[in-house]
Amino acid sequence: MSPASPPLGANPWIWHSPVTYEALGDVLPRLSAWGFDCVEIPLENERDWSPASVGRLLDASGLAPAAVIAVMPPDRDLVHTAPRTVQVTQDYLRRCIDAAHALRAPTVAGPVYTAVGRTWRLDRDERRAAYEELRENLAPVVDHARAAGVRIAVEPLNRYETSLLNTVEQTLDALTGLPEDTIGLALDTYHQNIEERSLPAAVRRAAGRIVHVQVCANDRGTPGADCLDWPGFLTALVTAGYRGPLCIESFTAHNDAIAVAASVWRPLAATQDTIATEGLAFLRDALAALDRPPAAP
Numbered sequence: 001m002s003p004a005s006p007p008l009g010a011n012p013w014i015w016h017s018p019v020t021y022e023a024l025g026d027v028l029p030r031l032s033a034w035g036f037d038c039v040e041i042p043l044e045n046e047r048d049w050s051p052a053s054v055g056r057l058l059d060a061s062g063l064a065p066a067a068v069i070a071v072m073p074p075d076r077d078l079v080h081t082a083p084r085t086v087q088v089t090q091d092y093l094r095r096c097i098d099a100a101h102a103l104r105a106p107t108v109a110g111p112v113y114t115a116v117g118r119t120w121r122l123d124r125d126e127r128r129a130a131y132e133e134l135r136e137n138l139a140p141v142v143d144h145a146r147a148a149g150v151r152i153a154v155e156p157l158n159r160y161e162t163s164l165l166n167t168v169e170q171t172l173d174a175l176t177g178l179p180e181d182t183i184g185l186a187l188d189t190y191h192q193n194i195e196e197r198s199l200p201a202a203v204r205r206a207a208g209r210i211v212h213v214q215v216c217a218n219d220r221g222t223p224g225a226d227c228l229d230w231p232g233f234l235t236a237l238v239t240a241g242y243r244g245p246l247c248i249e250s251f252t253a254h255n256d257a258i259a260v261a262a263s264v265w266r267p268l269a270a271t272q273d274t275i276a277t278e279g280l281a282f283l284r285d286a287l288a289a290l291d292r293p294p295a296a297p
Contacts, residue, residue, distance in 0.1 A: 005287045006237075007037035009066040009247035010276050011214070017251075017258035018042075021049040021057075028061040034277055038066035040214075040247050041103065043096050044073075051102035058103065066245040067153065067212050068100040070110035077114045078137040079130050079164060086137050093141045093152075101148040107244075108145065109153035109186040109212040111162060112138070113174075116261070119163040130164060131174040138178065146182045153186035153211035158194040160263075166195045168206045175209075184211035188249065189228060193218045199229055200236035207240035214249040215283070221268030222275045223248060224282030234286055248279045 010031055016023035019042045031039055039061075041054060058065055076089045096108045113134050122130060138152075145152050154175060156165040165171045171185055185206050189199065196202035203210070217226035224230065251262040252272055259265070269275045 004243070005284075006213075006243060007064065007066070007245045008280055008283055009038035009040060009063075009245045010036055010280075011040040011042065011069065011247060011249040013042060013252070013258060014248070014250045014275050015252055015272050017255050017261075018044040018048050021053050024049060024054055024057050028057050028063055030273075031276070032061040032063055034280060036063065036276075036280060038064040038245050038247070040066050040069050040109075040249070041099075041105065042069040042071055043099055044071045046092075046095060051099050055103055065100070065103045065105035066247050067107040067109045068096050068103065068105050070096045070108055070112050072111050072113075072115050074115045074118070077118070078112070079114050079134050080120070081114075090137065090141055094144050097141070097145050097148050097150050097152075100150045105150070107151050107153050107186075107212050109155060109214075111155045111157050111165070112141075112152060113154065114162060114164050116157065116161050119160075122163060131176075134164075134174055135176070135178060138183070142178055142183050146179065151181075151211050152183040154183065155186035155188055155214075156191060156195065157188075158191045161191075166191075168192075168196065168202045172206070172209065180209060184209040186212040186214065188214040188216075189223075189233065190214075190216050190218070190220050190249075193228060198232075200232040203233060203236035203240055203242075210237070210240060210242045210244070212244060213237065213242065213246050215246050216248060216250050216275075216279075217268075219268060220250055220262070220264065222250075222282070223279040224286065225269070225278070230282075230286050231289070234290060238290065246283060248276060248283075250275045 012019045012027045156171045251264045253264045
């Protein structure tokens with residue numbers, strides 16, 4: 001993948017939720033031993049971990065922090081909700097930014113607009129008003145991120161998890177007028193595969209605004225054990241100029257809370273380790289293949 005392959009990472013949600021200091025102490029050494037370059041750090045609850053303690057784990061493992069991942073349960077919303085909820089959500093996102101700054105993570109990524117699983121119908125005018133409200137309520141958070149030197153990556157989700165931002169096109173529309181150097185898109189192959197007609201075309205549409213990328217199979221399992229157009233997707237990322245990390249995000253069916261939240265009703269691989277190790281091997285091979293000349297006819 002010219003000019004240089006991106007760092008490859010994973011999310012501890014493959015094994016654990018919530019992602020606590022203890023969970024990170026279990027996962028980070030294994031990711032390092034398997035050859036990952038970086039790791040996503042979800043911040044589900046403020047007391048799950050401290051930046052100082054996680055910073056020491058990162059230093060010991062040699063892994064870079066790819067992003068702090070913002071989590072949006074039912075009490076976190078920035079649109080069509082009570083003013084107090086907006087304030088609480090803004091404060092939470094500022095804490096995510098502060099944690100990223102302390103860890104020297106470049107990004108806070110996630111569906112930072114409304115609770116996951118919250119859906120409602122919007123006509124054209126209602127959608128326009130919702131995007132205006134989102135921009136207004138995101139603006140002070142973006143200011144905080146800019147001062148901290150952290151970028152925000154807004155993740156569109158599939159239609160079953162939100163009705164607000166499903167596609168690249170909608171997300172770009174919603175972010176109109178917010179500073180492009182501080183806020184952009186987080187792309188996730190799972191959601192894109194459901195909502196976009198073409199993974200490569202969606203990446204090309206997002207060119208210049210892609211801040212973070214998460215990858216998994218079309219069923220949310222091991223990258224490569226699926227029907228996705230990986231050569232087209234990865235080539236489009238190169239063409240779009242994206243040089244940030246590719247992070248495997250998947251979930252375990254063995255944790256009641258996360259299985260229900262992510263609708264994971266069955267194991268997605270032989271073991272959870274398989275998702276990480278075989279996914280890493282596939283991504284390295286797929287990226288290397290982009291640099292190889294085509295075979296002679």
